Amino acid sequence: MKRILACVLVLLSALTVSAKDYTLSSPSGNISTVVRVDSTTTLSVIAKGVTVMQDCKVAMRLADSTVLGVNAKIRKDTRGSRTENISAPFYRQSAFQASYNYLSLRYDGNYTLQVRAYNDGIAYRFVTSFPETIEVVDETVQFNFTDAFESIIPWKLDVSADPYESSFENQYAFQKVGEYGENKDRLAFLPIVVRNEKWGNILLTESDVEDYPGMFVKLSDKGFKAVFPPVPTKYKTSSRGVERPVSYSNIIAKTSGSRSFPWRIIAYAESDSDLPVNNMVYQTASPSRIDEIEWITPGQSAWDWWNANLLYNVPFKAGINTDTYQHHIDFAAANGLKYAILDEGWYKDLNPLTTSDEVNVKYLCGYAQESNVKLLLWISSSLLFNNAEEICSHYADLGIGGFKVDFFDAQDQKTVNQIYELAEIAAKYHLVLDLHGMYKPTGLTRTFPNLLNFEGVFGLEQLKWTSADDADMPLNDVLIPYIRMAAGPVDYTPGAMRNARREEFRPIFSRPMSQGTRAHQIALYIVYDAPLVMLCDSPSAYEEDKATTDFITSIPTTFQNTTVLSGEIGKSIVTMREKDGVYYIGGLTNWNERDIDIPLDFLSEGTWRARIYKDGVNADVTATDHVIENINVDSSTSLELHMAPGGGFAIIIEK
Numbered sequence: 001m002k003r004i005l006a007c008v009l010v011l012l013s014a015l016t017v018s019a020k021d022y023t024l025s026s027p028s029g030n031i032s033t034v035v036r037v038d039s040t041t042t043l044s045v046i047a048k049g050v051t052v053m054q055d056c057k058v059a060m061r062l063a064d065s066t067v068l069g070v071n072a073k074i075r076k077d078t079r080g081s082r083t084e085n086i087s088a089p090f091y092r093q094s095a096f097q098a099s100y101n102y103l104s105l106r107y108d109g110n111y112t113l114q115v116r117a118y119n120d121g122i123a124y125r126f127v128t129s130f131p132e133t134i135e136v137v138d139e140t141v142q143f144n145f146t147d148a149f150e151s152i153i154p155w156k157l158d159v160s161a162d163p164y165e166s167s168f169e170n171q172y173a174f175q176k177v178g179e180y181g182e183n184k185d186r187l188a189f190l191p192i193v194v195r196n197e198k199w200g201n202i203l204l205t206e207s208d209v210e211d212y213p214g215m216f217v218k219l220s221d222k223g224f225k226a227v228f229p230p231v232p233t234k235y236k237t238s239s240r241g242v243e244r245p246v247s248y249s250n251i252i253a254k255t256s257g258s259r260s261f262p263w264r265i266i267a268y269a270e271s272d273s274d275l276p277v278n279n280m281v282y283q284t285a286s287p288s289r290i291d292e293i294e295w296i297t298p299g300q301s302a303w304d305w306w307n308a309n310l311l312y313n314v315p316f317k318a319g320i321n322t323d324t325y326q327h328h329i330d331f332a333a334a335n336g337l338k339y340a341i342l343d344e345g346w347y348k349d350l351n352p353l354t355t356s357d358e359v360n361v362k363y364l365c366g367y368a369q370e371s372n373v374k375l376l377l378w379i380s381s382s383l384l385f386n387n388a389e390e391i392c393s394h395y396a397d398l399g400i401g402g403f404k405v406d407f408f409d410a411q412d413q414k415t416v417n418q419i420y421e422l423a424e425i426a427a428k429y430h431l432v433l434d435l436h437g438m439y440k441p442t443g444l445t446r447t448f449p450n451l452l453n454f455e456g457v458f459g460l461e462q463l464k465w466t467s468a469d470d471a472d473m474p475l476n477d478v479l480i481p482y483i484r485m486a487a488g489p490v491d492y493t494p495g496a497m498r499n500a501r502r503e504e505f506r507p508i509f510s511r512p513m514s515q516g517t518r519a520h521q522i523a524l525y526i527v528y529d530a531p532l533v534m535l536c537d538s539p540s541a542y543e544e545d546k547a548t549t550d551f552i553t554s555i556p557t558t559f560q561n562t563t564v565l566s567g568e569i570g571k572s573i574v575t576m577r578e579k580d581g582v583y584y585i586g587g588l589t590n591w592n593e594r595d596i597d598i599p600l601d602f603l604s605e606g607t608w609r610a611r612i613y614k615d616g617v618n619a620d621v622t623a624t625d626h627v628i629e630n631i632n633v634d635s636s637t638s639l640e641l642h643m644a645p646g647g648g649f650a651i652i653i654e655k
Helices: 001-018 271-275 282-283 320-334 361-370 379-387 388-398 415-426 460-465 473-475 518-525 537-543 546-553
Strands: 019-026 031-037 043-049 050-062 074-087 096-108 111-118 119-127 134-144 148-155 173-176 191-194 200-207 214-221 223-227 232-237 243-248 254-255 258-260 263-269 298-302 339-342 351-355 374-380 401-406 431-437 451-454 532-535 560-569 570-577 582-589 594-599 608-615 626-633 638-643 646-654
Touching: 019 074, 019 111, 031 111, 031 119, 031 582, 043 119, 043 263, 050 582, 074 282, 096 134, 096 374, 111 282, 119 282, 200 271, 200 282, 214 546, 214 560, 223 258, 232 298, 254 415, 263 271, 263 282, 271 560, 271 570, 298 320, 298 351, 320 361, 320 537, 339 361, 351 379, 351 451, 361 379, 374 379, 379 388, 388 415, 401 415, 415 594, 451 532, 460 473, 473 582, 518 570, 518 582, 518 608, 518 626, 518 646, 532 546, 532 582, 537 546, 546 608, 570 594, 582 594, 582 638, 608 638, 638 646
Parallel strands: 298 339, 298 532, 339 374, 374 401, 401 431, 431 451
Antiparallel strands: 019 031, 031 043, 043 050, 050 134, 074 096, 096 111, 111 119, 119 258, 119 263, 134 223, 134 254, 148 173, 148 191, 191 200, 200 263, 214 223, 232 243, 560 570, 570 582, 582 646, 594 638, 608 626, 608 646
8 A cells, every 4th residue: 555655646746747837928028828738738827917817727629539738748849929010901900010929839649739928918729730630529718717806798698499599699797706696507708808906807709710619608616618519410490591500419610630729819908998909809810811802892881770761751652662772872872871781671582582572672783883882782691601602693793792691690610611601702702791690700800801890799779679677778888899899890880860868768669769869879980890880870860960960971980090098898988090190089988977088189280170079068868969069179189078978979180
């Protein structure tokens, strides 16, 4: 027995000695990570000198019983530094530099753990070099925090029996570690933010998700752990023609044995105002696969669905018909909008090549072209994917600009692959895409710049059916920029012209209204990243308020620079964007009224002209109340603005 005990002690001692730590710091030294390779591989994160995350297991289990990162030996470690000049034509800034230090750990067994430390976060992924196709049973991704924290998290809505089906739309909940309650076994989708006053903010997400499922998370004792949807094996078809899984396999991916896997992102922002401009997702994504992008046109769009095809003061019966859509095209042309959308109802019999008897799509395509407007056609995801070449070719020949593709409602491997294939086929025919019922962006706007926008957000459409007791939109609006928008653009669909105080709001599907003020709606066009953005309300409503319409349409959808001037997550935000020497400043508040002071010391010498769209003095009582004023300003000017409850402002400053 003594000999056995001695042997055990020797073995344990050897294991202890063999453990090795690999430390990697960001260029500025503000954040670092420690990778420990022992019987397992773990990762820790240090920010502001405080260990934020510790002993987060990193592993991947294959169907042949191989487990990456476990009981493994490092053959070689490689370090270095890199700076990339990244072109980002439809991003929140047109170009930027990304500097990082990297660590590459080559294991016995032909696989590598790659780790990068940027000033705005840590990223890691596996890279394999296996000769054959592999089946991935599971991947261990842990986010273990060392101290108490508050997370801001969007729980998956349980709208079906399928545990993995999701539209990726929900408001944010505030969750403290260890307080499981009813959420113990509930799935959440990314991104999520974890906060602690000692070190600031950590945002958890992923990027470069290709030929692999997207990641859900659930609560663990110290934070969160990943859950991946398995590969579907059987489908049923919904009333909209969407194929939905009804059974799953016991693997999460079948894929090439020689590949890089998705980046696991631990984004860092010491201050709240750094979160909306965090570049971790975009800078770790694969570069553009489209050689020529001159044909890709960002811009604003008229839209029929949110306002239920409501037109008035017109000589025809409004509805899903040719006359209504022709009026939308006329409105778009008269106001310089790039697009008009034909939403659900333009095709029949679940066949996008067979158009409705009431909608002459061919005529409208020609009419739009003559009006210098491009049509976007709404379509269910499966119907487009199952016949993508023919549908894209046919409607590209008719001159459309692209598709709004809806109801993906999943992030399994097949769904992810569908999106890549659709992006590639659409690019072939010079078509842009707006993806709805869609998981969060994972850098695809860099890889396929024709993917102009994504939903995956609790957007304005929710107020068509959600009561005031179940929706706090002004709060939601000052959470989205700090969380969801950090991953990429949001198709929130702003622009409501019926605006309501909290006390008077109610959902009306056919005559929807917003929560908060008119100025709040206008500010969204500046605060939110949206290369393709809707004017959600009826053309008739915009025609009644030409001054507001002119203000909205004078705001571009892409910019050269973006800065968050001030803000606090869940309370307010003030964002400044710049394009061609013109500055655009937007501010939002929650249901608390707020005074904001904006120094204009960033202006160059001389006199500038500021157009200000702000809450009127009675906006707290009448949410539509607003003021548009024009004043001269210079670098010594400080603008003092008051936001009503649920209010906001928008400013355009130019020479």
